[in-house]
Amino acid sequence: MRHAVISTILAGAISIGVTAYSAGSAVAQGVNEARFASDGQVMIPEDWRQWVFVGTPLTPNALNDGKAPFPEFHNVYIEPSAYAHWQKTGEFANGTQIAKELVLIRQKDPDEMNADGSTGEVSGVGYFQGEFTGLELTVKDTNRFADQPGGWAYFSFGHELPYAKTASAFPAETCNACHEASAADDWVFTQFYPVLRAAKP
Amino acid sequence: MRHAVISTILAGAISIGVTAYSAGSAVAQGVNEARFASDGQVMIPEDWRQWVFVGTPLTPNALNDGKAPFPEFHNVYIEPSAYAHWQKTGEFANGTQIAKELVLIRQKDPDEMNADGSTGEVSGVGYFQGEFTGLELTVKDTNRFADQPGGWAYFSFGHELPYAKTASAFPAETCNACHEASAADDWVFTQFYPVLRAAKP
Numbered sequence: 001m002r003h004a005v006i007s008t009i010l011a012g013a014i015s016i017g018v019t020a021y022s023a024g025s026a027v028a029q030g031v032n033e034a035r036f037a038s039d040g041q042v043m044i045p046e047d048w049r050q051w052v053f054v055g056t057p058l059t060p061n062a063l064n065d066g067k068a069p070f071p072e073f074h075n076v077y078i079e080p081s082a083y084a085h086w087q088k089t090g091e092f093a094n095g096t097q098i099a100k101e102l103v104l105i106r107q108k109d110p111d112e113m114n115a116d117g118s119t120g121e122v123s124g125v126g127y128f129q130g131e132f133t134g135l136e137l138t139v140k141d142t143n144r145f146a147d148q149p150g151g152w153a154y155f156s157f158g159h160e161l162p163y164a165k166t167a168s169a170f171p172a173e174t175c176n177a178c179h180e181a182s183a184a185d186d187w188v189f190t191q192f193y194p195v196l197r198a199a200k201p
Numbered sequence: 202m203r204h205a206v207i208s209t210i211l212a213g214a215i216s217i218g219v220t221a222y223s224a225g226s227a228v229a230q231g232v233n234e235a236r237f238a239s240d241g242q243v244m245i246p247e248d249w250r251q252w253v254f255v256g257t258p259l260t261p262n263a264l265n266d267g268k269a270p271f272p273e274f275h276n277v278y279i280e281p282s283a284y285a286h287w288q289k290t291g292e293f294a295n296g297t298q299i300a301k302e303l304v305l306i307r308q309k310d311p312d313e314m315n316a317d318g319s320t321g322e323v324s325g326v327g328y329f330q331g332e333f334t335g336l337e338l339t340v341k342d343t344n345r346f347a348d349q350p351g352g353w354a355y356f357s358f359g360h361e362l363p364y365a366k367t368a369s370a371f372p373a374e375t376c377n378a379c380h381e382a383s384a385a386d387d388w389v390f391t392q393f394y395p396v397l398r399a400a401k402p
Contacts, residue, residue: 049396050284053254053276055304059327063317068325075254083251103256103395116264116317121393122383124269126260127328128393182323192322192329194304195250 024142026095032081033095034139041166042139042155048099051077055193058127060105062117072117073103073129076193083199090200092186094151096140102159106130134159137167138175140187145169149176150187225343227296233282234296235340242367243340243356249300252278256394259328261306263318272360273318274304274330277394284400291401293387295352297341303360307331335360338368339376341388346370350377351388 026033035043045051056075059068078086082096106128108119118125135157142151154175157163176187184191190200227234236244246252257276260269279287283297307329309320319326336358343352355376358364377388385392391401 049400050253050281052251053278055330056257056274056276057322057324057327057329058259059325063319063326068327070324073257074324075257077254080251106393118264121258122379123258123271123275124260125264126258126269128258129256129395132395132399178323192307194330194333198250198333 024094026093026141029085029093029095030081031085031093031095032079034097037166041168042137043166044157044163045099048077051079051099052083053077054195057192060117060127062115071102071133072105075101075103086196087199092140092188094141098138098188100136101132102134104130104133132161135163148172149180152176152179152187225295227294227342230286230294230296231282232286232294232296233280235298238367242369243338244367245358245364246298246300249278252280252300253284254278255396258393261318261328263316272303272334273306276302276304287397288400293341293389295342299339299389301337302333303335305331305334333362336364349373350381353377353380353388
């Protein structure tokens with residue numbers, strides 16, 4: 001009953017419930033939150049390509065037996081208000097959103113591709129970004145995702161365009177196993193993201 | 202004399218002269234301009250890592266006889282107001298700024314590097330961004346750079362950190378030869394920048 005009353009009072013605040021105002025909440029930390037549908041699915045961000053780019057690992061299919069775990073460039077972005085919090089504190093606030101857009105290596109001409117998947121362009125031999133092929137998102141919220149290690153939940157909007165409008169969280173073990181074991185900072189692979197390393201106070 | 206009088210009247214407007222208010226000017230097109238020192242050198246942008254990332258070619262040194270023309274990842278960004286103009290018109294406004302930050306491939310352990318410069322990480326075999334190693338900028342301004350093909354001038358803030366605070370334009374032939382011959386859109390290599398291709402109306 002108490003919960004219902006307080007929730008009603010807070011109805012204008014995007015209805016994220018009582019925990020929204022605890023000390024560690026996204027609202028308290030000034031971070032723009034992901035939007036969630038009433039069924040709990042996260043909604044696709046509107047403008048992730050205008051978020052702050054942090055780095056792009058590249059795992060060519062040609063170097064991974066034709067099937068890289070994440071094809072192939074992974075353009076990684078952090079939502080700007082979460083970036084501002086990181087710049088100030090060196091921590092990922094509750095509410096932090098990090099998007100990963102997958103991009104195929106550009107095939108100028110399949111006959112001209114080298115065995116390692118590289119091609120020759122005017123700027124040298126290497127890898128160039130072709131077409132988008134997937135969008136994933138991770139959201140940190142130790143209140144909403146209290147059962148996820150570190151409070152990080154992981155979502156995929158699919159590997160086809162147009163992307164799905166909403167996505168369910170993966171089971172905890174699917175993504176968190178690697179992130180927990182190998183990420184340098186709070187489940188995030190900052191060792192691959194020079195922009196975040198440089199911005200850390 | 203007439204020029205001097207008008208310039209005085211416009212003194213508050215960042216003193217880019219009478220042409221600032223011509224139909225094709227950056228001011229008229231609502232684009233934030235680069236800042237220039239009184240000697241004509243361009244000043245380093247304050248926040249290029251928060252501009253809109255458009256793509257990152259990768260030319261590993263290991264695939265280019267140990268010396269790629271641009272080592273090695275090239276993180277390319279467009280200034281946000283110029284991006285907005287591109288979204289609306291599919292054209293690069295006068296005043297458009299595009300930055301290219303160079304990033305070395307991360308060397309986890311030199312002994313573990315493959316001959317092609319790739320390494321193995323938890324997400325597969327490939328290339329991961331290490332440390333920043335250079336910053337370059339191109340500015341389009343058909344008034345200020347009337348002698349440069351397409352009005353694009355190119356600058357480098359050096360290949361050491363900290364970057365230089367100001368930079369002189371390269372001679373026209375240095376960069377424009379490749380850009381003019383091989384770029385898909387108005388001297389810009391949009392064929393390598395999926396974010397710009399997707400945003401083109």
